[in-house]
Amino acid sequence: MLTIAEPSRTTPVAHEADICVIGGSCTGVFAAVRAARLGASVAIVELGGFFGGVATAGLVNVWHSLKDIHDERQIIGGLTQETIDRLHRRAAVEFGTSPHAAYFLNTEELKIELDNLITEANVRPFLHARFVTPAVVDGRLDAVIVEDKSGRRAIRAKYFVDATGDGDLIYRIGLPTRFLGDIQPPTACCIIEGLGKIEEANPGFKLNEAVFNPEFPEALKLGFLWAAWVAGSRDMKMVAGTRVANADCSDADQLTAAEMEGRRQIRAMVDILRNHFSRGGEVFLRGVPSYIGIRETRHAKCLHSVAEMELLTGHAFEDTIGCGTYHVDVHHSEKPGLTFRNLDGTEEWVVPGRPPVRGRWRPESDDTPPFYQFPYRSLVPEGGKNVLVAGRLIDCDRGAYGALRVMVNCNQTGEAAGVASVLALAENSTVADVNFARLRQTMRDGGSLL
Ligand SMILES: Cc1cc2nc3c(=O)[nH]c(=O)nc-3n(C[C@H](O)[C@H](O)[C@H](O)COP(=O)(O)OP(=O)(O)OC[C@H]3O[C@@H](n4cnc5c(N)ncnc54)[C@H](O)[C@@H]3O)c2cc1C
Incomplete structure (x- = not known):
């Protein structure tokens, strides 16, 4: 490959914080706000001019159910519920009747509500700022270098959350990442x-x-x-x-x-x-979107990879940090349509204009779990002392990803990463050493339903 040599340079430090979140979708914003509400000083870096990621830049305006599959017990709370309540006060959300399409958001109002969450929590925002490279000192991430209108600047922090979707931060640090094979295709909404x-x-x-x-x-x-x-x-x-x-x-x-x-x-x-x-x-x-809707790219390689069968059988983890019901939903690249797999054992291949092909992924039984769970360890990258991932970067297999990738789930991973960073900061520990019971209790104290 043809290369050029760039002159070496020193980079001004624009800001120092306890925790720096890279990527400002709801995942990243919720990570930053949860950490800041626990007293940490927090910065957030977003390459667009507003927060919200796929929900705003990508125009995707649907959040799925916060309740179990019987539509009875609420299983998702925290900042997802708070944001819905805030949008409701602005007449900026409609409530759907199907449990799979529960909330239709006014995503323009969402942009402003996310600004408010950031401002009220005293998070230091960097918009139009692209993370470009990490500064690693003695094997530990010390700062991120961003490029913005003011040029090239560093943000130092003690802990970092990669909420870029594509894993730009962990990939450039050299932490392990992988693709799950057939990538779910991007869509311009x-x-x-x-x-x-x-x-x-x-x-x-x-x-x-x-x-x-x-x-x-x-x-x-x-x-x-x-x-x-x-x-x-x-x-x-x-x-x-x-x-x-x-x-x-x-x-x-x-x-x-x-x-x-x-x-x-x-x-x-x-x-x-x-x-x-x-x-x-x-x-x-x-x-048209300001950024094409990306369903999938890299995944982090973490201490636990969530398996589709763990989700669909409702496996309970000692480090559960989120719950959901959105079904496995895999958009195929290699053939038309998509495949749904449900907690009740049914499955469907749906192609426009053709009758759905229905079957079961398991025989009928009385063991249908009312919701599934996902663990903290799937956000802890192998070898990442002071870095967590959140959002669609989560470590899981292809089927589990079909369910975990939706926003009400990504939101919870962001909240977990924000809270866990603060606990690691308080203990001066690695992110892998965060105490699971304490993490879950602190999340509950802040409104999460676990
Ligand atoms: C077409 C489409 C339809 C979907 N439909 C639904 C649906 O109906 N309901 C649902 O819940 N989910 C849906 N999903 C899935 C869901 O929207 C995504 O999986 C989820 O939003 C991913 O969240 P994330 O925070 O991981 O990533 P993203 O939302 O992609 O956010 C990543 C953020 O990081 C920023 N960023 C990236 N790189 C950098 C960098 N180097 N420096 C600074 N900032 C950076 C980006 O600008 C962005 O704001 C859909 C997805 C697509 C693509």
Whole structure:
């Protein structure tokens, strides 16, 4: 490979904190806020101009159920519940009827609410700031170097949380990461106006069949599409229908290509609606994401890798830091559609326009667990003395990832990483030595339901 030599340089320290979180989705924000509420000084670095990650930059506006599969006992609380309550006070969340699509968020209001959480907790924000390289001293991460409008600056901290989704921090430190094989494809979501009128004018119209209909020259390659009303509107939908197969978005060139291919597919969807269904009604493209929605790239290699069967059988861990019910949901790259596997033993392969293929992943029994659990050790990277991961970086197998990747679960990993960093700070210990019982109790004291 052709290379150039850069001159060596010294870098000014912009800020010193107890804990520094890299990546400002809800996962990262919740990590920072939980740590700050326990008295730590905290900084957060986000490459965009606002917080929220896939929920805001990616336009994905659905949070799943906070209750068990019987829709009775609440199993997720903490900052997820608090944020829903805050959005509710702004008339910025709608409550769904299906347990799998429980909350439709106004993601523009979410951006402002996350600012408020950061400000009220006195977290030092760095926006438009990209983590570029770590500074490791005597085998321990001492600082992160960021590039922002002011140039290249260092943020020193005692503990760090990698909430970048792609594991930029752990990867560049040299901690072990891995891919789980067939990467779940990225999707450029969009907001389309005029869909309510199209539904009225075309009885039986199904968006998730229309865009893949091979009779239309603009048709997308058969994949999967779902859509949700934008909170407060009955004519505008957030549409997740594009799919860029086999794109590894942790690779800069593949990310660039995926962004442009995603937008090309969005244009094709709008053209299908305009050319074949609008019947004089107007269809408008109202929003494209500022960052393509990345389902999956690297995973951290941690002290525990969560197995699909641990989740689906409701295994209880001594270090459980989160609970969930969202089913295993694997978007295929190698074939159309997606596969669901449920706690009750059923499974389904769903492809638009075809009847679902239903079966069971286990025989019928009375042993259906009401929810699943995931452990702290799946956030503790092998060899990472003062670094934790949170969010979709979690160590797990492919099936478990199909469930754990949703935001209500990622949010809990962020809260756990924030609380654990403070406990490690108090004990001057490695993140692996955090006492599980104390972690769980401190999380409960801060509102988590464990
Ligand atoms: C199309 C699509 C639809 C989905 N649908 C749903 C759904 O309906 N409901 C649901 O709950 N989940 C859904 N998911 C899954 C879920 O949204 C993600 O798995 C989850 O948001 C991942 O959270 P995260 O915090 O790990 O990563 P992200 O949300 O990707 O956040 C990572 C953050 O880190 C920042 N960052 C990255 N690198 C750097 C760097 N070097 N320096 C500084 N900052 C950096 C990014 O800007 C971003 O803000 C969907 C995902 C996709 C892609």
